[in-house]
Amino acid sequence: LVNFFFIVIFSAHLMACAFRLVAGIEGSGDKNWILNYFGDEKYATYDDPPWATLYLTAYYWAIMTMTTIGYGDVLPVTAAELVCTTVCMMIGTSIYAYIFGNICSILDGMTMRSQTFHNTMDQLNTFMEDRFLPEVLRVRLREYYRYKFEYQGLEDWRSLMSGMSPVLQGEVAVKINGSWLRSIALLRDCDDKMYTQISLAMTSVAYCPLEMVVHLHELPTAMHIVERGIVGGLHRIYPSGTCLGEDCLWQPIESPRSYSAATLSYATLLSLQRADIMDVVAFFPHVRARLDRAGARARAQQKVIVYARAVIHFKHALRLFTWTDPNGTGEVSKGSMMLSKVGMEAAMEFVCRFPPCKDLYRVDPLFPNALDGVVQACWGRWQTYQNAASKIQSAFRGRNQRKSFLEIYRIKKGAASMLQRGIRTMLFRKRLRASFKMRESLRAGDPNADLRLRLGHIEDKLATLGGSLRDMECRGWQESQFLIGMLAEVHTAVRRDSQASRMVLNHRTLAVSGAGA
Numbered sequence: 155l156v157n158f159f160f161i162v163i164f165s166a167h168l169m170a171c172a173f174r175l176v177a178g179i180e181g182s183g184d185k186n187w188i189l190n191y192f193g194d195e196k197y198a199t200y201d202d203p204p205w206a207t208l209y210l211t212a213y214y215w216a217i218m219t220m221t222t223i224g225y226g227d228v229l230p231v232t233a234a235e236l237v238c239t240t241v242c243m244m245i246g247t248s249i250y251a252y253i254f255g256n257i258c259s260i261l262d263g264m265t266m267r268s269q270t271f272h273n274t275m276d277q278l279n280t281f282m283e284d285r286f287l288p289e290v291l292r293v294r295l296r297e298y299y300r301y302k303f304e305y306q307g308l309e310d311w312r313s314l315m316s317g318m319s320p321v322l323q324g325e326v327a328v329k330i331n332g333s334w335l336r337s338i339a340l341l342r343d344c345d346d347k348m349y350t351q352i353s354l355a356m357t358s359v360a361y362c363p364l365e366m367v368v369h370l371h372e373l374p375t376a377m378h379i380v381e382r383g384i385v386g387g388l389h390r391i392y393p394s395g396t397c398l399g400e401d402c403l404w405q406p407i408e409s410p411r412s413y414s415a416a417t418l419s420y421a422t423l424l425s426l427q428r429a430d431i432m433d434v435v436a437f438f439p440h441v442r443a444r445l446d447r448a449g450a451r452a453r454a455q456q457k458v459i460v461y462a463r464a465v466i467h468f469k470h471a472l473r474l475f476t477w478t479d480p481n482g483t484g485e486v487s488k489g490s491m492m493l494s495k496v497g498m499e500a501a502m503e504f505v506c507r508f509p510p511c512k513d514l515y516r517v518d519p520l521f522p523n524a525l526d527g528v529v530q531a532c533w534g535r536w537q538t539y540q541n542a543a544s545k546i547q548s549a550f551r552g553r554n555q556r557k558s559f560l561e562i563y564r565i566k567k568g569a570a571s572m573l574q575r576g577i578r579t580m581l582f583r584k585r586l587r588a589s590f591k592m593r594e595s596l597r598a599g600d601p602n603a604d605l606r607l608r609l610g611h612i613e614d615k616l617a618t619l620g621g622s623l624r625d626m627e628c629r630g631w632q633e634s635q636f637l638i639g640m641l642a643e644v645h646t647a648v649r650r651d652s653q654a655s656r657m658v659l660n661h662r663t664l665a666v667s668g669a670g671a
Contacts, residue, residue: 158253169242170212220246271303327353355430361417368415374402383421402428404448464524471508
């Protein structure tokens, strides 16, 4: 409209200048439009009126000529002025018709859109009156339709893009949606044809404030691009131009989402369905392979997570299980691996019927199968425990014999520990003192005297420990007898040659050097 206004002003200016120029070219005769209009003694010639008055008069004539209003006060007088007026009428009417037609088209389009909006609002008001909707809901509905009227989304130019050539569609799609799609890691460095097809598959959806875009535990069937507005979710804010829900590209379709997202203001989102994306990606093998690899990793990760959740649920339910043996003494037993077969069957049934502690476990379709796998693994572990318990019971019948077995095992373990501590104490902690005594014995002429004393002391200790272990007939007693025999041989060798060279007692091995060894 502004352009058309300036065209009218400039065209009228040119016509006014031409009308004044014709009178100036003909000269100051007795007849012209100036003398005819200013025909009194004050303005005797055409140069007498001020130039501003002449310009306004000529401009007034030009506007009347363009608008075809007619003449009556400013009239052409000479033949040249008649020719100029005719030409200006032809040009002015053409310009006026062109401008007026375009203005009518613009106003008609604006009127149709506004009329459609007002008709929609009238129907909305009638509907709200008939259904007796509350005032708060009426305000929200009116604001929503006003937002849709002010901000037209993708649907308005979808038909326009569909009429373009494939090359132009690709260029326009890359300019509009390329930056959004490239922000997704799995869709980077792709062909412009893929971006074009994905852009044509988008649908524009308008949301009110605090409206859920992604619901908790829903299946990953769509992703969203924020075109206008603000969305909150996953502990962050999604402004205009960001993507939300891109996990639908790699997450298994049966895995529910563990998060939700909602709009924080009026927002327009471009939605992409998972099925549409997969249909487009099927024609691009390298992108399809990239999505398959990401999906395989996501499925493996999901199975591990679901199995861990099943184990947590199993332990929690088994901890709360109590069972009373109807054929026994009536004692109450908690859930463990030492229950009888009847008790274990009751425990597994209780675990399977126990409600999950979190909503995500209930909606996850993989959770029941994972829980069945945990139960089967528990049965296998229980069978292992039962086999071990049966072997122990077959060796020791009765409760007293089992207690004796545990007591003997405890004594054997303590004696073995004592034997190890005694050997370490004699061979490590007092080796400095032994070396000092060995140096003194060397001065006396018997280099092995001190060593014989130490070996005798060790032999006495081992004999004492061996006596305490002899009745058990365990492995510790056999080891002690072996050490006693070895030390006896060393002692005999030392006695056989008391004048032999010095013997060395190492903390790791016993080595005898000299002729006596």
